[in-house]
Amino acid sequence: MMDIVIICAFAMFSAVMCLWLKTDTREIRFLLTAVSCIVILLKTVDSLSGIIAEIRSLFTISGLDPEYLRILLKGLGICHITGFTSGVCRDSGESALAEQTVIAGKTALVLLALPMLETLICFLKSLLQ
Structure with missing residues (x-):
């Protein structure tokens, strides 16, 4: 539960930074957005290991x-x-x-x-x- 709160807070912070940089160059905003998305994606992938283990267990039990x-x-x-x-x-x-x-x-x-x-x-x- 805490991971999603941290991810959402980071996303909001990044969005505010992009709004603040709106007067600056478009390239800097794009770079900030891309890096923020990559950080969130990596954090999400971290959480997937538990889900993958559970799905693997279900597949083993089912014999599929x-x-x-x-x-x-x-x-x-x-x-x-x-x-x-x-x-x-x-x-x-x-x-x-x-x-x-x-x-x-x-x-x-x-x-x-x-x-x-x-x-x-x-x-x-x-x-x-």
Whole structure:
């Protein structure tokens, strides 16, 4: 609980600093925003280790193929990286670049999920025969 309070306080401080620097150069604000986002992302990734351990435990108990866990974790990584990157692009005024990043992330998720879709289709096909 305390981590989120610290992260939110840091984000608010960074936002106020960006507002304060609004009269200065755009590049300094962009750099401040990018560094602040990276710090928050690293702090968040720190918290993910407990979640990943719990998900791994659930997969072990369920007997599901460990490949699905790998796909799930990669998908989570794609979502975080895409969201981070598109947010920074939007903040720097590059909304078209941000949107293309989101499209690339969605495409990467579909490509990542194709083996699971293939398995699902084969399973459904075997049920129908």
